[in-house]
Amino acid sequence: MSLDHVRNEIAKVDRDIIALIAKRQELAKRVAAIKIREGIAIHDGRQSQKVLVSVFDRAVESKIDPVAVQKIFEILITMSEERQRECSGDGNLP
Numbered sequence: 059m060s061l062d063h064v065r066n067e068i069a070k071v072d073r074d075i076i077a078l079i080a081k082r083q084e085l086a087k088r089v090a091a092i093k094i095r096e097g098i099a100i101h102d103g104r105q106s107q108k109v110l111v112s113v114f115d116r117a118v119e120s121k122i123d124p125v126a127v128q129k130i131f132e133i134l135i136t137m138s139e140e141r142q143r144e145c146s147g148d149g150n151l152p
């Protein structure tokens with residue numbers, strides 16, 4: 059298998075990852091709508107910890123670096139909270 063072939067495979071995976079991040083961000087909009095309706099804070103420390111522990115465990119199962127995976131998810135959680143803040147009109151919720 060050539061280097062170009064493997065790079066094309068990587069590019070396909072990268073596209074899939076971006077599509078999934080976009081999907082996660084769409085779900086953040088739905089979360090924001092519920093939080094606005096129910097007056098719930100955007101940042102939920104317990105839920106974000108739950109996500110970080112869960113992805114750590116899955117990364118261990120998948121034999122990939124769990125600390126690196128957690129860092130990626132910290133960024134995803136920040137992106138989600140930023141999207142939710144945009145939806146809630148910046149600063150309406152903590």
Ligand SMILES: C=C(O[C@@H]1C=C(C(=O)O)C=C[C@H]1O)C(=O)O
Nearest residue numbers: 089100101102105106109135138
């Ligand atoms: C999506 C939520 O909002 C925030 C973002 C989270 C995430 O991106 O996984 C988790 C907890 C919250 O801080 C949520 O409360 O479920």
